[in-house]
Amino acid sequence: MVNDLDMVGTAVLLAAAPAGRGRAVDAASVLPALAAVSPGALTGTPLATVVELADPLDPQTVLTRLRSAAAAPGPLALYLAGQLQVDRRQHLPHLALARSTPTTLRYTGLPWHWLAAELAVRRAGTTTVVADLVADAELWARLGAAPGLLSLGPGIRLHGRVAPAPRRGGAPAAPDYLRHYATVWRTGARPPLAHLHAEAMERSGPGEALDLTPGAGAPGGDGFPAGAVASTPVRAVVPAPVAVRVAVPVAVPAPTPVPAPMPVSVSASVPEPQRVPEPQPEHGRATAAVDQVVRLTETAPAAHDADPHPAILDAARAGRHGEAVAVAVAWEQVALRRFGARSPEAVHWMEVRADLARLAGEPARSCELWIGAARARLGLGQSPQDPDVEGAVDRAHHQWERIEDPVRGRELGNALVALRRRVPGRRAGALAALQRRMG
Known part of the structure; x- marks a missing residue:
């Protein structure tokens, strides 16, 4: 029996890339195509809410929108187009936003592990992420050895494509992978996501596939969250595209025990509220x-x-x-x-x-x-x-x-x-x- 809450889905369309010469992908160009798709096709549910974020400026605002969407009880589908860069201090992947530069990425980009943390609280099997990404040279080299680095954690279905960013000064890449999804859906066809993923990979040029989908519990292999059904959608769209100013956990078997709560946090230090020198991480790898x-x-x-x-x-x-x-x-x-x-x-x-x-x-x-x-x-x-x-x-x-x-x-x-x-x-x-x- 399908719960009524599972009949209402949420789709988030997030397209992000730096403005100016740092832009490696024309991420926002795919939003009109996705916005023209019926909301039900985006979520696999008869009723859906669509939230669009076009070239957002501030990571906290993006985090707030994602947190609100993640709190919805029904299925969640996140469509993500953008460019991933590694910050210079911690060497962690970030989704670059409109104001991001190589030197300010740590403060102006959205850390990938923030996204993973926000999605981690959702019920397993209710979240699908479809991503069309380009990666800077450092991250691209690492992905070659460990393609699972962009997994978003247990219970999150991730289909997508990641390609190396064009050379500096070249034309920005086009999000053709996601565009193929929109093109098929606008014809009225509703093939399984696994099939769409394979077709989009063939039609979108060189790149590595992100097909990190848990095998257990995938309904019919379509990649949509459990409870999602194909039906005539009713459009319930949150305000149209707006310019607005969330370590990568991989799928692991859930640990059986939960340790008893510690009296303080992981560092076991209790800082006083007066200003003291900022703690610095030890030098390691x-x-x-x-x-x-x-x-x-x-x-x-x-x-x-x-x-x-x-x-x-x-x-x-x-x-x-x-x-x-x-x-x-x-x-x-x-x-x-x-x-x-x-x-x-x-x-x-x-x-x-x-x-x-x-x-x-x-x-x-x-x-x-x-x-x-x-x-x-x-x-x-x-x-x-x-x-x-x-x-x-x-x-x-x-x-x-x-x-x-x-x-x-x-x-x-x-x-x-x-x-x-x-x-x-x-x-x-x-x-x-x-x-x-x-x-």
């Missing part, structure tokens, strides 16, 4: 961060008494942040499935990800996650004076002081002020100091 994802996640502990925290912390301290996030997301997904989102186990792994963001030098992301953890603990009935609650708020405050983006800082600052009013903490004057800095 940072240049091999992406290459190491498969090794660590494939050896995720399965023994009943295995504790993943030392391995996660070792990877983060060595600069292999993608590995650390990959393992943390895998364990978080197990906690969500076994205990639910409103559980101490799930909150614990949110805190682990918050501390990993700190170690990776992503203060805004860390602050946001610590705020979420504090709110979750309060929602579980913990007192504002509970050490875990106070610790989460103190850490959020600590990371907020390191945010360089004024827009993002004010957004999170407002949320932190509201939280500080409920959880003043043990350091007198923390709320007043925060309000003074907010102006």
Whole structure:
């Protein structure tokens, strides 16, 4: 029996590439073709909502839209056209956005592991990603040795194509892979996604296939989420294309146990809210961060008494942040499935990800996650004076002081002020100091 919620799907059409000479793919050119397709064809459901993001500017805005779509209970289909680049400091893959440059990518692009983390909370088998990507030279070389590096984690169906970016100064590539999907669907045909993928690969020129689809539970092999059905769609489109300003976990067997929540985050350090020198990751094989994802996640502990925290912390301290996030997301997904989102186990792994963001030098992301953890603990009935609650708020405050983006800082600052009013903490004057800095 198909649940009514499974009859309403969500499709996200995301086309992103840098403006100007850094553009390696004309990603947005495929949006009109996809937008002309009936929403039901995009999601495999009779009813669907379509969200379009054309050349977005800000990674936080993209993350917010993706998070909102991921929270929808029905099937989710993400159609992604763009270019992947590796940031110069951590050597992790990012989806380049309109303002991205090689030197600013770490702050202006969308980290691929952010996307994986947002999709990880969804029910297994309800999410399909179809991607048409070009990759910079460094990432392209790594993909040749480990094509699974762009997997988005357990339970996420990924069909797509990745090709090397054209040489600098050449004409941007065309998203012909995705265009083939749109062309077929506009004729009224609804072949299985696996067939469309094979046809699109033949017609879109040189490139490597991304066909990372879990074998179990694929309904009829069509690649659409479980519960999706082909029918006459009813178009329910969110506002048309707008210009608006989420380590790669790979599919791994879900670990059986979930360790008991630790009293603090993965680093076991409790920073005070005053400003202190930013922690720096130890020098390690940072240049091999992406290459190491498969090794660590494939050896995720399965023994009943295995504790993943030392391995996660070792990877983060060595600069292999993608590995650390990959393992943390895998364990978080197990906690969500076994205990639910409103559980101490799930909150614990949110805190682990918050501390990993700190170690990776992503203060805004860390602050946001610590705020979420504090709110979750309060929602579980913990007192504002509970050490875990106070610790989460103190850490959020600590990371907020390191945010360089004024827009993002004010957004999170407002949320932190509201939280500080409920959880003043043990350091007198923390709320007043925060309000003074907010102006």
